[in-house]
Amino acid sequence: MAAAVHTSVWLDGKTTRSRKAEQPAGGLDLEKITEATVRLLDSEGLAKFSMRRLAAELGVTAMSVYWYVDTKDDLLELALDRVMGELDLPGESADGWRDQIRHLAVGYRRLLVDHPWTSPLAGEFLNVGPHANAFSASVLNVVTRTGLPPHGQAGGIAAVFQFVYGFGTVEGHFRDRCARAGVTQDAYFQHAMSAVSRHADTRATIERSKVIMAARGGETVEEMRDRDFEFALDLLFAGIEAMRGDQR
Amino acid sequence: MAAAVHTSVWLDGKTTRSRKAEQPAGGLDLEKITEATVRLLDSEGLAKFSMRRLAAELGVTAMSVYWYVDTKDDLLELALDRVMGELDLPGESADGWRDQIRHLAVGYRRLLVDHPWTSPLAGEFLNVGPHANAFSASVLNVVTRTGLPPHGQAGGIAAVFQFVYGFGTVEGHFRDRCARAGVTQDAYFQHAMSAVSRHADTRATIERSKVIMAARGGETVEEMRDRDFEFALDLLFAGIEAMRGDQR
DNA sequence: ACCTGAACACCGTTCAAGT
DNA sequence: ACCTGAACACCGTTCAAGT
Numbered sequence: 001m002a003a004a005v006h007t008s009v010w011l012d013g014k015t016t017r018s019r020k021a022e023q024p025a026g027g028l029d030l031e032k033i034t035e036a037t038v039r040l041l042d043s044e045g046l047a048k049f050s051m052r053r054l055a056a057e058l059g060v061t062a063m064s065v066y067w068y069v070d071t072k073d074d075l076l077e078l079a080l081d082r083v084m085g086e087l088d089l090p091g092e093s094a095d096g097w098r099d100q101i102r103h104l105a106v107g108y109r110r111l112l113v114d115h116p117w118t119s120p121l122a123g124e125f126l127n128v129g130p131h132a133n134a135f136s137a138s139v140l141n142v143v144t145r146t147g148l149p150p151h152g153q154a155g156g157i158a159a160v161f162q163f164v165y166g167f168g169t170v171e172g173h174f175r176d177r178c179a180r181a182g183v184t185q186d187a188y189f190q191h192a193m194s195a196v197s198r199h200a201d202t203r204a205t206i207e208r209s210k211v212i213m214a215a216r217g218g219e220t221v222e223e224m225r226d227r228d229f230e231f232a233l234d235l236l237f238a239g240i241e242a243m244r245g246d247q248r
Numbered sequence: 249m250a251a252a253v254h255t256s257v258w259l260d261g262k263t264t265r266s267r268k269a270e271q272p273a274g275g276l277d278l279e280k281i282t283e284a285t286v287r288l289l290d291s292e293g294l295a296k297f298s299m300r301r302l303a304a305e306l307g308v309t310a311m312s313v314y315w316y317v318d319t320k321d322d323l324l325e326l327a328l329d330r331v332m333g334e335l336d337l338p339g340e341s342a343d344g345w346r347d348q349i350r351h352l353a354v355g356y357r358r359l360l361v362d363h364p365w366t367s368p369l370a371g372e373f374l375n376v377g378p379h380a381n382a383f384s385a386s387v388l389n390v391v392t393r394t395g396l397p398p399h400g401q402a403g404g405i406a407a408v409f410q411f412v413y414g415f416g417t418v419e420g421h422f423r424d425r426c427a428r429a430g431v432t433q434d435a436y437f438q439h440a441m442s443a444v445s446r447h448a449d450t451r452a453t454i455e456r457s458k459v460i461m462a463a464r465g466g467e468t469v470e471e472m473r474d475r476d477f478e479f480a481l482d483l484l485f486a487g488i489e490a491m492r493g494d495q496r
Numbered sequence: 497a498c499c500t501g502a503a504c505a506c507c508g509t510t511c512a513a514g515t
Numbered sequence: 516a517c518c519t520g521a522a523c524a525c526c527g528t529t530c531a532a533g534t
Contacts, residue, residue, distance in 0.1 A: 005429050005436060011443040027498075050526065061500050063528085072527065120368050123417045124425075128444055137453045140460070150463030154472075155479025162414030162480075163407055169371045170410070177372075181253045188253060195259040196376055205385045212388070215398030224402075231403025232410075234494070239487025246482070275517075298507065309519050311509085320508065500533070507526055514519070 008126045009074040010081070028060065030068050030078070037079040038115075045176065046117035051075075073125075080121045081129025087111060089138040097145040098237055104138060105164045105233060112168025116176040119169040147244045156243070160236050167232070171225055185221040256374045257322040258329070276308065278316050278326070285327040286363075293424065294365035299323075321373075328369045329377025335359060337386040345393040346485055352386060353412045353481060360416025364424045367417040395492045404491070408484050415480070419473055433469040 006012070036057050041049050051072055055062040069075045087107045090100045112119050139157055148156045178188040196202045218224035254260070284305050289297055299320055303310040317323045335355045338348040360367050375384075387405055396404045426436040444450045466472035 005431055005439055007436075007440050007443055011440075011447070051528085052526075063501085064499050066528075067498060119371065123367065123421050126440060128440075128450060130449055133450045133453050137456070140453065140456045143460075150460060151465065151475075152479045152483070153460045154464045155476040156483060158415055158476045159411055159480035159483050162418070163411040165414035165417070166410030166412075167406055169413070173371050183253055188255075191253055192255050192259075192374060192376075195255055199259070201378055202376060202381045205381050205388065208385070208388045212391075212398060212401045216402045217399065227399075228403040228406045231400045231491075231494075232407035235400070235404060235407050235484070235487040235491050237487075238490035239483040239485075242486035242490055243479075243483050246479075299509085300507075311520085312518050314509075315517060498534085500531105502529105502531095504529080505527095508524095510521105510523080512519105512521090515517085 008128050009070075009077045010129045011126075028058065028064060028068060033058065033065060033068055033075070034078045034082050037075055038082055041079060041117045042115060045180070046120065049117075076121055077125050077129065080118055080125060080127070081131045083111060083115050083118060084129070084131035084135060087131070087135055089134060090142070092141075097142050097147075100142045100145070101160060101237070102233060104135075104142065105160065108135075108161065108164050109168040109171070109229065112165070113172040113175060116169075116172035119165070119172060122165070146240050148240060149244070149246055151248065152243055152246055156240055159239065163232060163236065167229060174221075189221050256376050257318075257325045258377045259374075276306065276312060276316060281306065281313060281316055281323070282326045282330050285323055286330055289327060289365045290363060293428070294368065297365075324369055325373050325377065328366055328373060328375070329379045331359060331363050331366060332377070332379035332383060335379070335383055337382060338390070340389075345390050345395075348390045348393070349408060349485070350481060352383075352390065353408060356383075356409065356412050357416040357419070357477065360413070361420040361423060364417075364420035367413070367420060370413070394488050396488060397492070397494055399496065400491055400494055404488055407487070411480060411484065415477060422469075437469050 033054070037049070037054060040054060040057060044053075051065055052062045055065055058065070065075070069078070088103070089107075090103045093100075095103075112122075139161065143153045143157050146153075146156060174188075175185060178185045181188060183191075193206065196206050213224070216224060216227055218227050281302070285297070285302060288302060288305060292301075299313055300310045303313055306313070313323070317326070336351070337355075338351045341348075343351075360370075387409065391401045391405050394401075394404060422436075423433060426433045429436060431439070441454065444454050461472070464472060464475055466475050
């Protein structure tokens with residue numbers, strides 16, 4: 001019973017379907033389909049993506065895709081793992097753990113921002129494809145070098161990478177929203193700030209946050225976010241150091 | 249031009265539509281609609297929620313709802329802010345900032361887990377409704393008490409609450425997925441672990457993570473997550489302390 | 497082995513019409 | 516002021532049929 005539960009495309013053997021020879025004919029194949037899926041998701045977003053839209057892009061009827069893929073969800077899982085392949089993972093270098101974590105965090109943040117559709121999918125799926133696996137392996141590798149006690153390593157990973165996930169998600173959505181509204185992030189930000197300032201019930205909150213924002217500084221929205229991200233990472237590194245001697 | 253950009257239901261004056269007297273007739277009103285929306289989202293999830301399904305629930309035709317609400321998105325924004333009202337915010341008590349942050353973090357985590365549909369919405373919308381605003385105000389209030397330098401307060405907020413957002417999102421999705429598959433979280437977890445272990449390319453990663461998981465301990469999935477969450481919060485608190493003297 | 501067409505059971509939203 | 520019905524332009528997916 002529990003054995004019949006569907007977990008992931010990657011765990012059902014469908015992805016290793018023997019493709020015999022990569023037939024170089026003009027026909028479809030899983031590679032072409034996944035590539036087109038990513039292209040469409042990047043350009044039009046998750047909400048507008050559909051099997052029919054994809055089929056049109058591939059110059060094929062809607063149902064052809066279903067010969068290669070069982071469901072739309074399976075295809076999205078394939079697309080997700082494909083873009084995770086863009087991540088540049090740190091090798092077994094002599095770099096300190098700080099640089100390695102920073103490298104992973106910066107790359108993951110960029111992934112979420114460049115492909116905002118990954119964020120709901122990464123939260124939804126199990127994320128056990130080959131590229132997600134390589135990322136996890138890299139994360140596991142670096143956490144053992146932090147000096148965190150073993151019982152705190154899972155928590156440490158969560159603190160760092162769930163933070164990056166949350167940060168990149170919100171950032172990516174905002175960028176996407178501005179692009180689709182046809183305005184710059186700075187224009188949208190100004191517009192939203194003044195709209196919120198006009199409301200009696202939010203004005204007090206916004207005034208307080210303006211103080212904090214002024215202290216943080218930064219000319220553009222991008223710059224402000226970069227400063228917050230950097231400070232948060234430094235805070236996390238300091239936290240890791242402080243928890244090294246934690247016994248319980 | 250930029251002034252025509254739609255930002256949020258809360259910033260367009262639609263929510264303050266003069267309801268004259270709260271007519272106690274059996275008819276619809278925004279309150280009933282939002283309440284039914286939350287109930288449906290909780291019981292059937294975001295993917296299955298539709299205006300037609302909602303209308304049926306309200307015993308009304310599909311289009312009636314559109315007299316009260318402009319779009320489905322606006323309604324989702326209303327539902328999001330409504331559940332944020334469940335958050336128990338710390339008062340101006342004598343508690344230390346640690347307890348106050350913990351209180352907010354635990355509440356926000358529970359919100360995301362109890363209503364998994366909030367997570368994509370909180371990432372997507374601006375989150376400027378009255379309850380979201382009260383939450384923000386509470387967060388701003390406590391961050392000034394941490395001793396963090398002003399330039400690091402925005403980053404500190406990000407570190408803590410984006411972490412909670414990421415953590416609660418993944419946790420909520422997993423719980424939801426198990427419930428819909430009709431298995432316990434522990435059964436699903438065991439199933440996924442053994443499926444992953446069977447794959448050659450993920451086996452090495454899984455073996456390493458088993459070591460970390462064993463050190464962390466915990467009998468159930470819930471207990472394991474509680475331990476990680478607690479450790480991560482302690483790590484963040486230690487990080488905040490360490491960054492108090494940060495100059496730049 | 498691969499692809500198509502028609503069909504089913506849905507969507508969000510517009511618009512003209514009813515009361 | 517509030518609600519309905521029909522319609523438009525879509526969805527994901529099944530299933531029988533073609534080559």
